[in-house]
Amino acid sequence: MPVKPRGLSADVLPLPARYGARIAARFRLEQMLTTAAELVSPPGRDRDPEAVHQFRVAARRLRNTLRDFKTALDDTPGHRAYRRAPSGGHLGPGRRGP
Numbered sequence: 001m002p003v004k005p006r007g008l009s010a011d012v013l014p015l016p017a018r019y020g021a022r023i024a025a026r027f028r029l030e031q032m033l034t035t036a037a038e039l040v041s042p043p044g045r046d047r048d049p050e051a052v053h054q055f056r057v058a059a060r061r062l063r064n065t066l067r068d069f070k071t072a073l074d075d076t077p078g079h080r081a082y083r084r085a086p087s088g089g090h091l092g093p094g095r096r097g098p
Helices: 017-037 047-067 079-083
Strands: none
Touching: 017 079
């Protein structure tokens, strides 16, 4: 049984790979942009470590989606964007693990 990203409609599964790949990448990009909005903090306050963590997770998922669908996205303008997708490393410390 095919695995789909959580939150993506099952309607994507029967589509040709090049269309499904674009939908999955757009879905991951939207997730990353949503979490990026949570990084904005008022002046004088530190960023929320949980927001930093969620952004890094979203960025990693976008990079992985772009890498996994690399061959299906070869005909897409900017298909090498996965090399430039942000890692979030420049944001400073995220949440601390146990």
